[in-house]
Amino acid sequence: MAKAKGVEKKAISFVRTASKLKIGAHVPSEGAGAIGSRVVSANSIGANSFALFLKNPKRWVSAPYEAKDVAEFKRICLEMKYDPLTDVLPHGSYFINLANPDPVKVENSYNCLLDDLHRCEDLGIGLYNFHPGSDLGSDHTEALKRLATNLNRAISETKFVKVVIENMAGHGNFVGGTLEDLHEVIEQIDDKTRVGICVDTCHAxxxxxxxxxIKGFTEFWAKFDEIVGFKYLSALHLNDSKAPLGANRDLHERLGWGFLGLECFRLLVNDARFEGIPLILEVPFGKDVSIFGDEIKLLEWLVGRSGDDSEFVAKVVELQKLGAPNRKEQEAKFVKKVEKRKAGKDIASMLKKSKK
Ligand SMILES: [Zn+2]
Ligand SMILES: [Zn+2]
Structure with a gap:
């Protein structure tokens, strides 16, 4: 997620499109409290769904909501026609790690997550998206088991909110970088009606x-269905990637600017399997929230367009040009990393040989 600090205050007004596609964005927090203001922001950028933080994502503990703020959130949702059960996808704090092997630290994470889930239920929110965490170098299978055990606990201590696990970019010791990991966790959840998956396109x-x-796209979703199951798909994060394929870098980019490219998003918005679930943009926006409005309009513009449409082809070229400096920078870093890894492997195999 891009930083929310110092968000520009300017009048933004994008008209919402009536659609089965619930395209939206992660609306930044503007000051403490007043959670209802996020609903207003979402509406102003023309979003049909939205994500938000339930509390300060950099702190373990935040003050509870005041009853008047909860009432206001619900009132504005109703007024602006957002159903909190299906159209709002809060994002958990980044430091929550339910896979942490340290028993004290994992308990802190659990309490932070449970507090988030209670906040969801107070607000009538039906979905809660979070990162599956890291094994921190410990046994991977055990880490997935810990994650599942804690989710079972959290589900048993709440009433209806669905825990939505996000796929990761496969960096470091993070769990959830593969479809197999996601499957492993779901397998161990007792109440499978209370668990879902959010696929972040950049992370994948x-x-x-x-x-x-189209080939890779089709294969990925077939694999997703086979390994995880489409019925668990509860949301998507729509982000392009600043870093190349397989770089294991979590670097979001504006749609069409990155290595993933606009075609992926054209395919997504023209595929009925992605209707009815929150499709959340988390692209970098600097201080200008209206960028989200532009990106939503871009996605809507892609609806009904074929891959050989001349305007689409021109748009691909235009956006790739805008993203060229970022791609160049990240590609150079990636090449360096691969070379370093290769050199490391060469040294390791030389050492192995010399030991023989
Ligand atoms: Zn994401
Ligand atoms: Zn990310």
Whole structure:
């Protein structure tokens, strides 16, 4: 997610499109409290769904909501025609790690997540998206088990909110970088009606799943259905990737600017399997929230367009040009990393040989 600090205050007004596609964005937090203001922001950028933080994502503990703020959130949702059960996808704090092998630290994470889930239920929100965490170098299978055990606990201590696990970019010791990981966790959840998956397109691409063209896109979703199951798909994060395929870097980019490219998003918005669930943009926006409005309009513009449409082809070229400096920078870094890895492997195999 891009930083929310110092968001520009200017009048933004994008008209919402009536559609089965619930395209929206993660609306930044503007000051403490007043959670209802996020609904107003979402509406102003023309979003049919939205994500938000339930509390300060950099702190373990935040003050509870005041009853008047909860009432206001619900009132504005009703007024602006957002159903909190289906159209709002809060994002958990980034430091929550339910896979942490340290028993004290994992308990802190659990309490933070449970507090988030209670906040969801107070607000009438039906979905809660979070990162599956990291094994921190410990046994991977055990880490997935810990994650599932904690989710079972959290589900048993709440009433209706669905825990939505996000796929990761496969960096470091993070869990959830593969479809197999996601499957492993779901398998161990007792109440499977209370668990879902959020696929982040940037993370998937960075983890090595190539969704950039129709072939890769089709294969990825077939694999997703086979390994995880489409019925668990509860949301998407729509982000292009600044880093190349398989770079394991979590670097979001504006749609069409990155290595993933606009075709992936054209395919997504023209596929009925993605109707009815939150499709959340988390692209970099600097201080200008209206960028989200532009991106939503871009996605809507892609609806009904074929891959050989001349305007689409021109748009691909235009956006790739805008993203060229960022791609160049990240590609150079990636090449360096691969070379370093290769050199490391060469040294390791030399050492192995010399030991023989
Ligand atoms: Zn995401
Ligand atoms: Zn990310």
């Amino acid at each position: 691409f960075a983890a090595g799943y190539d969704l950039s063209d």
